[in-house]
Every structure is written in structure tokens, then in C-alpha cells.
Amino acid sequence: MIIPLLKVTNLSKSYDNIVGCKNISMSLYPGEVLGIVGESGSGKTTLINCLSGNLEPDRGKIIFNINNKKTDFLNISESEKRKFIRTDLAFVHQNPRDGLRLNVSAGGNIGEKLMSVGYRHYGNIRSLATKWINKVEIDKSRIDDLPITFSGGMLQRLQIAKNLITSPNVIFMDEPTGGLDVSVQARVLDLIRSLVNELNLTVIIVSHDLAVIRLLADKMIVMKNGTVIESGLSDQVLEDPQQEYTQLLVSSVLHV
Amino acid sequence: MRKTNNVIKIKDFKVDKGLPFDQEYNFAYLDENTKKMIRRAIIKALCIPGYQVPFASREMPMPYGWGTGGVQVTASCLTKRDTLKIIDQGADDTTNAVSIRNFFKKTSNIKTTEITEKATLIQTRHRIPETPLKKKQIFVYQVPIPEPLAFLEPKVSETIKMHSLSEYGAMHVKLYEDISKNGHIETAYAYPVKTNDRYIMDPSPIPKFDNPKMNNSPAIQLFGAGREQRIYAIPPYTKVKSLDFEDYPFDPFKAEHACDICGSKNTYLDEIIVDDAGNKSFICSDTDFCNKRKNK
């Protein structure tokens, strides 16, 4: 029996009396890509922020099971939690500026992730950073340039490199192409897809764009008003949506 | 001929050298309750080496940036039996040092000295004396920016968390950037250290040449930041290690010159332009050390 890498039970989070997400249960297995879809305000960001430790939920359970080590995410000390987030999780923000230091060079940004998990050899940090700059299709001559000199697409690729360099066990992405010009979205998506395949990454990706989910996700959940209204294999849900709301979502995309 | 670029001239705070002890002030200017509060902060700081203790900084009769933090720490430690030495950039005769010395002469009537070994309390800006500090001496640093993580993380709530959880990986980013830009660690002042294997600490803008002197020193080292309202400390015989990379070890760096006055080869030197042709001279920044050596 395969143990889920992440198991979520009855997770809820409200903002005063506004529902963020309610009674969410789900599981994620190693190497899976889970897509979260739903209209704006349906609770996608709230959910992914709770799962990644950016937000404290009101109720529920989050259990990670990584390399046969169980972590009860909501019942560990803050220092254990921050260490777990640092070493085992990664978060790609919609706006790359939220995930990068703009006054630190590209190489320094990527290198920081390594230094935060204990790397203290400049040469090793430098060569790993160079390798990853290349991997996300940024010319390695740009390694010492400041991110402000980068285009939006490059910034997002840099943020991805920064997040993947330490080989995290779960990668969260909140609308990773949402803030990009349509012309560069495809390239970033393509990059994510090839990295997911090459490295067999486990990913939870939020998007309101069903095309993104179709391309990347093995499984998906559909959210509405903070709850999950439909879930399953992406192919199935997209081919044969059961809920009226999902049918509407799918058909509206197909009409475009 | 001494370097004067860092010396600020003040007019409104000038105490004549000859002025007698002014009885109208409480001993060492601060009232006893304030001193008590500051001493508590100092004791806490000594118990947690390198940890920044907040304190309620008082208005001093001098502007921030003039060492108000150091002055308050000194005032709180001073007793009638103390002999005080004040240095600025290693020199006892610069305006800043003279003003602070006169301030304490006027408000506390204590003995002062320029000789490092004779002082029981030394307040400094930007240097540690060449003469090794010894047991029972108190050494007070004036600190402009106490938070070594400030350049990385502007939010104080976050830097406090980073300290409390020892999340210091990002500290090496600055050194990484230095090496990438310059081929070596360029940071020459305020070079960050780890104190007692625990807290990362800003040693104030002393040259990194002085960093090794903080390690395992027999003296009590106190740091006061007036504007930022922080006090931190290194108790005697505490490990103080400068941050570095395995392949770029800390290098205290020293100019390849001997002092043109006293001939010392292992002291921190100021570079001085001596004529219009741009000729340079190198002399000890520690005036007391240089004078003594020259006269030997």
C-alpha cells in the first residue's frame, strides 16, 4: 500500500465571518500533480496557503509523510514547522517579486535557498546556481545581474529555479503563469511541465485556467464557495464533469 | 594631518576643557532610575551573548549618530572610581572623542586617560585598541545599526523570529554577493559575527581587522544603539566567530605597510595624503599605541 505524501482532513479557515475554505479533505501521492480550480474567491489561495504553512487554519488535520517520517503539520512547534517548510516544501508565488529578493543577484537568490539549508561552500553554491539558471533557460551570463533587469517570464523562471534547487518534496504553485503576458505564459508552462516530468515532482498547482490544469495535473479538485464540489482524475473531470458548476466551467473554456 | 572625514563638528554641545565639575547634574548625567533600567538591560544582554535587548533610550544632550547609545551605557556603568578613555576611530583627540570625554568630566568628575591599560572603562567608535583589553575592563561600542539582518529583512517582527529560530542562512547571501562581485569578501566594516555559537551580531562599524580581538576577550564588551534602542553584549571569554565560507575563510586583512611614525607592522593603519602631489603616509589609527611605541 502506498502511503499518501500529504493527507488533509476537514480543513477549514475563515476570515472573521467570511469563509475562506471549508471542510476540505484530500490526499496526494508521491509524483502526483494536483490541480485546484475554481472561480475567483472560491478559496484556492486560502487552501494552498494553509497547506504550505503560510496561513494557520482554524480546524482540520494536515499530515505529511515524507521518507517514512510522519509530520503532523499543525501540531509541531513553530521552529520545527519553519524548518520543515524550508527543507521539504517550496512555494512559487503568482508574482515572482513576492518570492525573490530584488536587491540580490539572480545567483544570490537561488543560492540563498541552499544557504538556508546549510550549504557553506561558495564554489558548490555557485556551480549549483549556475546549473539551475541554465535549467530554467536563463543565460548563465546573467547570474550576477539583479532581478530588476529581468523580464516577467525570466523572473518567474528564476523563482522556479530558486524553489526547486533544494529538491523539495512538495511544490506549491499559486497561479504561476497568472501574472504573465499571454505571449510568455506558454514558455513558462512548458518549462514547468518538463521539470515535473524530468524530476518526477509532487506538485499542488492553483489555477483558474483549465488549460493549465489539463496540461499539468494528474488529479484535480474543483472549488466553489470554499468547498470542494468535485474531484477526480483530471482527464475524467474535464471529459465528463458531474457537477453543473464544473460543466459550466468546462464548457466556457471550450467555447473560447 | 590626522584623517578627519568622519569627524563631525558640533557647536551647541561643547564643554570647555577647563570647566569644573557641574554639581547640577546627577552623577554621569542620567538619573538613577534610568541607569537602573539600562543596567538591567545590560545584565540581560550579558546573560544572552549577542542578543539585542530593547531599552528605553533617553534623550541625550547630543544628536543621534553621536554615540547616544554608547554614552547611556557608559553613564550607567560609570562609578566614581573609574578611569575613562574615549576614542573615535582609534584617536583620543578627535572632536567626537573630546566632546564625550568632556561631557563625562563635567557630569561625573571622574578621571580620564588616553592610556588603554590605565582605563577601567573605554567607550569607542569604530575601533578596538591595539593594546589587548584585559580583565575588569568594560569596553563600550557606539552602534548605529544593531540589526545585522536589516539589509535583508526590513520587518523587525521577522528579524526577531529569524534570530529566535537561528534562521541565519540568508546572512551568507551578503558574503555570496561580495565574492560574486569582487572575487573576495569585500565587507570591510561591520563584518557580521556569530557570538557564543548562537546569535549573529553586528560588531558596529569597526574594521574587520579588529574582529578577532572580540573573540575570547577578558574584557566585558557592551554595545549601545541609541536611536534603535538596543543593547547587546559579549561577556568575557566568549567565542566570537566572523562569518565566512569554507572555501573563502575569514581574512582580517591588513595593508602591506608599516606605520610611518612608530614602525609597527601589525596594527590597523590610516592612509593619509600628506601633500598636494598625492603622496601617502600610513600611520596607526590607535594614537595611544602609536605614541607609546614611538617613545620606547
Ligand SMILES: Nc1ncnc2c1ncn2[C@@H]1O[C@H](COP(=O)(O)OP(=O)(O)O)[C@@H](O)[C@H]1O
Ligand atoms: N485576508 C483576507 N481577509 C478577508 N477575507 C479574505 C482574505 N483572503 C481571502 N478572503 C476571502 O476568502 C474567500 C476565498 O478567497 P481566496 O482564497 O483568495 O480565493 P481564490 O484564491 O480562489 O480567489 C474570498 O471570499 C475572499 O474574499
Ligand SMILES: [Mg+2]
Ligand atoms: Mg487566489
Ligand SMILES: [Zn+2]
Ligand atoms: Zn604607529
